[in-house]
Amino acid sequence: MNIHVYPNDLEASAKAAGLIIEQVRNKPDSLFSLAAGSTPLKTFSLLVEAVRQGKADFDQCRFASLDEWVGLDGSVQGSCRQTMNDHFFRLVGILDKNIRFFDGKSEDLTRECADMDSFIEGNGRIDMLLLGIGLNGHLGFNEPGVNPDLYSHVTELDPITKQVSVKYFDPPQAVASGITLGLRHVMEARTVILLASGSHKAEIVRSAFHDQGSPTERIPASLLREHPNFHLCLDQSAAEQLITTNAKGD
Numbered sequence: 637m638n639i640h641v642y643p644n645d646l647e648a649s650a651k652a653a654g655l656i657i658e659q660v661r662n663k664p665d666s667l668f669s670l671a672a673g674s675t676p677l678k679t680f681s682l683l684v685e686a687v688r689q690g691k692a693d694f695d696q697c698r699f700a701s702l703d704e705w706v707g708l709d710g711s712v713q714g715s716c717r718q719t720m721n722d723h724f725f726r727l728v729g730i731l732d733k734n735i736r737f738f739d740g741k742s743e744d745l746t747r748e749c750a751d752m753d754s755f756i757e758g759n760g761r762i763d764m765l766l767l768g769i770g771l772n773g774h775l776g777f778n779e780p781g782v783n784p785d786l787y788s789h790v791t792e793l794d795p796i797t798k799q800v801s802v803k804y805f806d807p808p809q810a811v812a813s814g815i816t817l818g819l820r821h822v823m824e825a826r827t828v829i830l831l832a833s834g835s836h837k838a839e840i841v842r843s844a845f846h847d848q849g850s851p852t853e854r855i856p857a858s859l860l861r862e863h864p865n866f867h868l869c870l871d872q873s874a875a876e877q878l879i880t881t882n883a884k885g886d
């Protein structure tokens with residue numbers, strides 16, 4: 637586990653953007669999966685800037701959705717698809733043929749999962765995954781207690797996820813389940829970056845990653861401790877309890 641702590645959110649986001657740019661330079665046809673949500677938005681802005689300055693080129697890359705709210709059309713404000721389109725894909729001109737989204741409105745979600753798994757398998761495996769962390773330790777919609785052996789699946793949302801979801805939607809949306817890449821995709825990805833910022837994330841970051849903790853599916857993010865190429869990028873506020881706990885050795 638590589639832990640990177642920066643004085644602020646912008647510098648932590650710049651580290652994540654730097655790792656992504658390095659990846660695309662080393663392998664121009666990389667397969668990425670990038671989390672939507674609030675946390676990666678600064679990273680996306682930095683990537684857009686890099687493309688505009690000719691420092692990065694994602695034209696040959698492919699992208700697999702990390703997750704989507706079941707029942708929401710991808711054009712709904714706050715859906716994962718809309719977020720990715722508005723903050724990254726449309727701004728840098730990624731072609732639709734290079735993106736595989738989950739369709740949250742599909743009438744056959746089992747098929748939707750199978751299609752995503754085939755898309756990823758057809759491209760080898762995910763080269764780089766950018767994740768956030770939920771206040772309950774979820775990754776994508778791999779909610780506490782998830783079976784770590786799953787690939788794409790549909791899941792009931794944890795009460796904390798439902799509670800937090802209101803921040804994404806205006807007008808409000810009633811969400812009860814999600815469709816997501818599984819922890820097997822996460823663990824098989826060649827490189828995983830988890831970005832977290834803000835003091836509201838400090839407690840879950842400590843629970844998932846402090847020195848004496850053991851990986852458990854009750855805190856899905858903690859399983860990343862066993863990933864061979866994992867970067868944890870934190871701002872000072874999100875890292876605060878982790879640093880204290882690790883330093884004290886309790």
Ligand code: PGA
Nearest residue numbers: 673674675768769770776
């Ligand atoms: P956030 O979500 O980036 O909006 O905090 C993170 C997550 O739920 O994974």
